[in-house]
Amino acid sequence: MTSTVTRINPPTMAKPGGHYSHVSVANGFVFVSGQLPIKPDGTKLVDASFEEQAAQVLANVRAALEAAGSSVAQLVQVRVYVASLDDWPAFNAVYALWAAEARPARAVVPTGPLHFGFRVEVEAVGVVAA
Structure with missing residues (x-):
């Protein structure tokens, strides 16, 4: 059985900062790459409050x-990476x-410093809406 994988980089999001796609869809599952506090125009919210970064x-x-x-x-599962459990x-x-x-099922992973000095990153797995 062959499965098709669709990779998506929505125009409503900043371009990926590396060699990856924001979303991969396969067998009805939606895999969202780790998302950082970056606005659609590419502005990095490094100096924003934690709540602004999380939002x-x-x-x-x-x-x-x-x-x-x-x-x-x-959503089926969400994984949250935080620089500090505080x-x-x-x-x-x-x-x-x-x-x-x-x-959804969820995990928190304390990491220490994140890329660019961000304080939070989230990745997720969902299913295509019926």
């Missing part, structure tokens, strides 16, 4: 999901508003 990261995840025909409600309560508050009724 932008989650907006990027939403944009990636929607470009692949999915949504936050169709930021976890703030992330959880922003995430709860963003995810609303969706409660």
Whole structure:
């Protein structure tokens, strides 16, 4: 059985900063690459508050999901990387508003410094909306 993989870099997101796609879709699953707090115009929110960084990261995840025909409600799993566990309560508050009724499986991974000095990164797996 052959499976087709579709790779998507939505025009509503900044261009990928490396050799990857923002989204890969295969067998009905949507894989969102790790998203950083970068606005669609490429502005890096390094000096923004943690809450602003988290909100932008989650907006990027939403944009990636929607470009692949999915949504936050169709999330299966979310992995959150935080530079400091001290930021976890703030992330959880922003995430709860963003995810609303969706409660996908989730993990938090404390990492120490992240790329560009960002404080949060999120990757996700969902399914294509039926």
